[in-house]
Amino acid sequence: MKKLSILLTRHYRPISIAALLDVFQTVNNYYLENTGLPYFDIRLIRHPEDETVAYPDEHYQPLSHEEVTASDLVLIPAFRPGNIPDYLRENTAFVPWVRQQAGKGAEVASFCTGAFLLAATGLLNNRRATTHVTAVEALSRHFPEVIVDADVVVTDDRGVYTSGGATSTFHLLLHILEKYCNRTTAIFTAKVFAIDMDRAQQSYFANWSPSRAHNDELVTAAQQRMEERFQDRVTVEEVIHDLPVSRRNFIRRFKSATGVTPIEYLQRIRIEAAKKLLEEKQDNITGVMIQAGYEDAKAFRQLFRKIVGLSPKEYREKYAG
Template identity: 35%
Template sequence: MGAARDPIEIGLVVYPGVQQAAVLGLTDLFQLANRLAADRSLDALRLRVSHWQWQEASQTVIRSFDSEPGPDNGPAMVILPPTLGDPIARETAAPYADWLRARHAAGATLGSVCAGAFVLAEAGLLSGRAATTHWAYRDALAIRFPDIALDTDRLVIDDGDIITAGGYMAWTDLGLKLVDRVLGPTVMMDTARFMLVDPPGREQRIYSPFAPRLNHGDEAILKVQHWLQARGARDVTLATMAEHAALEERTFLRRFRNATGLKPTEYCQHLRVGKAREMLEATTRSIDQIAWDVGYDDPGSFRKIFARITGLAPGDYRRRFGAERAAVAGAAS
C-alpha cells in the first residue's frame, strides 16, 4: 500500500438564496464517489468537500463545513450551485467576486449550475468565455452580460478551467463530470449507476420549450409575433410578414432579428416545432401527419429541422416524452 495522498478539495459556495438541496446533493454525490472509489482500491484518491460562505465579522469568505479537515490550501475546484429564486443581484454577489477571482488565479477550476452562472459572471470570470445556464435565464444573462458566448442548447459546457451546467438538476451532471476528472470514468459510471442518473452528455434543448422574446418594445414586430402565433406560422413568407408589420422587407428583417434574436425563418421553425412537440407528447398521430399539420409538405425536411432544434428525432422524442410512454409507466408502477 502506497503513502496516502492528500484529498482534492471541492468547495461549494453557499451564497444568499442558494438551493440547499443542491448543496447537500453535491456533498452526498462526492462522498458516495469516495466510497465507491475506495471499494475498488484502498489507495484511491479522495474528494474533500467543503462549504464556503461570506462572514460579515471577518469580511471574507470562510469555510463553514469540511468533510475532511486538513491543510488550509483552499479548494482546487469551486462550484456555484443553483438558486430557485431570481438571479443574484450585483451587490449581493460582490463579496464573493474577489475570492472567486483569487481562487481562479491560484489555479482552481470553477463551475456553476443554473443561475449560479450569474455569480461567476459578476466576478468577470465568464467574459469572452463559452457558458450555459438554465434556458429560462438565457435572456437575462445575455442582456446583463452580453460578452458571454452563451449556448443554452448545451446542458454542460466544459471550457477547461471553467465548467457551466444549465438545468436546475444539472448539478448531477457537473458533479459527475468532476468525479470523472479527478477519480476517473470508472468511478464516475459507478456513481451514476448507484444514483440511477444518466452520465454527463445530455443536451438542454431536449427539455426547453420555445419561449419567444416578447418584451423587446418593438410594437410592429410584436404585432407580427402575435399574428404568427395565432396561425401557427403556417403559409407565411417574408413579404407577408413585412406587410403585416407595415415595414420594408430589409427594415423588417433587421428589426425582427434585433427584437427576437432570430431570423424570421428560424422563428417560424421554432414555432412549428413547438407545436409538433405538443402533438408528439399528447397524440398518437403519425409523424408524417404531424409534419403536415404544422406546415411542412415534406416530412423529411420536418424531421431534419425537428432534430436540429431539439436534438432528438421526432420518433425518439415521442418515445421519451409521449403520453403513451407515461401511461405504460403508470400502469407498471
C-alpha cells in the same frame, strides 16, 4: 487529497448543495473502502459577511473564506427561483474570493443558475457556458461577453465549468469525477445515482415562448400574424405585405426586438406546435408535420432535431402521455 470548496451562497437552492455533498461523500466512501483514504477534502464556505449560517450537513462546519487559502476546485450551487439580480447583489462578497482562488490555480464550476455568479466574477468572459434553459437569454443579456450555449448540458472551457438545469448537475459532476479521478469512478457514481451518462443536450427540455418584451408595434403586429397563420405556411413577404416597412428593414427591426430573425421565429413557433402535438399523441408524425405547417418530411425532421436535439419519433417516445 483534492481541496474542494463549496460556496454557501445566499439564496442557494438546498437540493443543489445536497446533490454536491451526496456525490462527493459517496466518492470519498468509495475511495475509503478501496484505498483507505478519501479523495476529496470537502469544505463549505459561508458568505464572508455571515458569521453564522444554517448547516446543510451536520458533518461540516462552514468556514469563513479567510480560513480557506487555497482550493483545487470551487463549486457554485444553483440559486433558488427568484430575482437573480438581487441574489447577485447579495453575493458580491464572494466575487473577489473566487477570483483569488482561480488566480492561485483553482478550477471553478457552477451549477444551473449559479452560472450568474460565476459570470459576475469575469471568469466566464470569452468562455463557453450554459445554465438552466429558462435562464439562458437572461445570462446572455446580462453578461454579453460570455459565450452562452443554450443547448448543451455541460461546458468545460479551460478549467471553468458550467451545467444546465436540474439533473444536469449530475452530468457535470460525472465529468469532473472522470477528469479528477478516472472513468471507473465516474461510472461507479453514475450507477449509484442511476444517471444516464454522456447526455449531450438539454434543448429537448426547453419550452420556447415568443418574446413580446419590446415596444415595436410593427413587430408585435407581425408576431401576431405569424402565430395565427403558421399552419398555412405563411412567408415573411405575406406577413409584411401591407405593413409600412421594407423586407430588409423589417428583418433588421424584428431581430433587434426579438433576438431572432423572422424565419427563425416561424420555425420556433412551428416546432413548438409540433412538440405539443407529439406529447398529446393525437396524430401520426406525418399528420403532426402537416398541422405544424410543413410539407417536406425530410426538412421537418432535420429542423426538429436541430432545434430540439431529438427526432420527432424520439421526442414522442420520451414525452407522449
